[in-house]
Amino acid sequence: MNKHSLCFISFFFLFFFMLINFLMSIYFIMNNMVLFLEWEIISFNSMNLVMSILLDPLSLTFMMFVSLISSSVIMYSKSYMSSELNLNRFIILVLLFVFSMILLIISPNIISIILGWDGLGLVSYCLVIYYQNVKSYNAGMLTVLSNRIGDVMILMVIAWMMNYGSWNYIFYLNFMGNDWSMKFISAMIILAAMTKSAQIPFSSWLPAAMAAPTPVSALVHSSTLVTAGVYLLIRFNNLLMDTVFIKFLLLVSGLTMFMAGVCANYEFDLKKIIALSTLSQLGLMMSILSMGNSELAYFHLLTHAMFKALLFMCAGKVIHLMNDNQDIRMMGGLSLYIPLTSLCLNISNLALCGIPFLAGFYSKDLILEVVMMSNLNFFIFFLYYISTGLTMFYTIRLLMYLMVNDYNLLSIYNLFEEDYIMLKSMFILLFMSLISGSFLSWMIFSYPIMIYLPYNLKMMVIYVSLLGLMMGVLISNMKIYSLNKFLLVYNLSFFLTMMWFMPSLSTYGLNYFYLNFGQKLLKNVDMGWSELYSGQGMYNVIKYYSLVNYIYQMNNFKIYLYSFILWMMIYIFMVMML
Secondary structure (H helix, E strand, C coil): CCHHHHHHHHHHHHHHHHHHHHHHHHHHHHHCCCEEEEEEEEEECCEEEEEEEEECHHHHHHHHHHHHHHHHHHHHHHHHCCCCCCHHHHHHHHHHHHHHHHHHHHCCCHHHHHHHHHHHHHHHHHHHCCCCCHHHHHHHHHHHHHHHHHHHHHHHHHHHHHHHCCCCHHHCCCCCCCCHHHHHHHHHHHHHHHHHCCCCCCCCHHHHHHHCCHHHHHHHHHHHHHHHHHHHHHHCHHHHCCCCHHHHHHHHHHHHHHHHHHHHHHCCEHHHHHHHHHHHHHHHHHHHHHCCCHHHHHHHHHHHHHHHHHHHHHHHHHHHHCCCCCEHHHCCCHHHHCHHHHHHHHHHHHHHHCCCCCHHHHHHHHHHHHHHHCCCCHHHHHHHHHHHHHHHHHHHHHHHHHHHCCCCCCCCCCCCCCCHHHHHHHHHHHHHHHHHHHHHHHHCCCCCCCCCCCHHHHCHHHHHHHHHHHHHHHHHCCCHHHHHHHHCCHHHHHHHHCHHHHHHHHHHHHHHHHHHHHHHHHHHHHHHHHHHHCHHHHHHHHHHHHHHHHHHHHHCHHHHHHHHHHHHHHHHHHHHHC
16 A cells, blocks of 8 residues: 555544544533443353443543544654655554544443553554664653553452452442442552553653654644543542542642643753643643542543644654754744744644633633632642643743744754645644634533632732743743752752653662662572582582592502502402392
């Protein structure tokens, strides 16, 4: 098959799949219906293994968004990966990823969920190591091993759900909540979601996974794979609300949101900045989910998927033009040369900040006002609002570096914008980044939400955003080391730059003890005592005795002759015995 024809076929297939999902979701919402399809594969000892499909407004809208983003990404890859020899392999990997995601979305059964979940992990690994070098291999191993923890948790959930006689978890969420084994299951589910959605302490794999090609980052590491954990928690949310683990999740995800916001301000790699912003938004989704508002988390998940995929696509185009250079200090003045890409980049960045009436505003503003109304302590409130300010901070810093500063890469350059395939796919997502917020707020919520707050509290979001904007403009004009001298000691700033040392802890921190112990084992046991007491030791003893014997024989003629006679006597004796 021609390498471009597969792109076209998969693009049209996914696009029509998106349209079908859209129409079905509208129909399901209008009629308030849920479709549950079940196919019994095997039945033994009252244990049923069934393949079940759950179609409800939640799964249909999510499938619609996944297929829209993946169709845009495949169209974008046709141009972005055009110099790739094995383009078909890449497209097939992306399609495998999309089908795993769809399997995860439509399954109310924990068995089919682990099929989709593991498919996501495996295909994600294949895509991260797509460009084959040492950095990609390390990133891929970190990704896949972090995600294995979550896979093992889901396997444990499968084992524990044997108690209930079926694996359709959807039936047990409401009336099995007080069962102690269900509490254990909920802890496992939360841990699994934390690994897939890269919460602290598993955060380090998400920026490392930026070694993948940019279309992969746009599809996998912004909108689908990392939201699988959030989606799982949305499905399980009735069960989780009474447990103590969800309070723990609230704390951890709030800290993740804050940590990612701080680290993005210290980062100079374009893709890593966007990855950290994804991490920050994931923290926001997880924390509002752990406060019990799963609808809001779902709303933010969908709006965020749109503008973040667009942001990655624009970043990929910029990296292409910059001669595959990702350092934002080398870029600048792009709006003069690539106006349409800059337009998409700026709009998606502003949607990320929650500028009014773009996609991000509807979900983010609602989340923050619900937090304001909720009965929680000041620390959580502080984490939410500071993180919102930090979002504005790193976004404006990025805009200043990309759009306002001078171009720093080469003295002769040719920046052009004639790649219409990339632009078309970007414009699909641009349109959605503009309207998806209002459109989803009509679709998801069955009644309009009105939040009444005092003036200053209502304007709090705008206050922190303006503060972040001001800081972003100031900091982007200031050298980072002068900021450190001005505000922080060096060690603290190093701590903030390195994602709170998480990448080091989750690689060398885990490896060091075992590798060190293995080396000592090798030195002292394998090459030490066990050598001495087995082959090598025996060899040494025999060698020593043979040397002594040899010296004796050579230096004493009487013993030599006597031994000769002795041997002869033994020989005669043995012959006589026979």
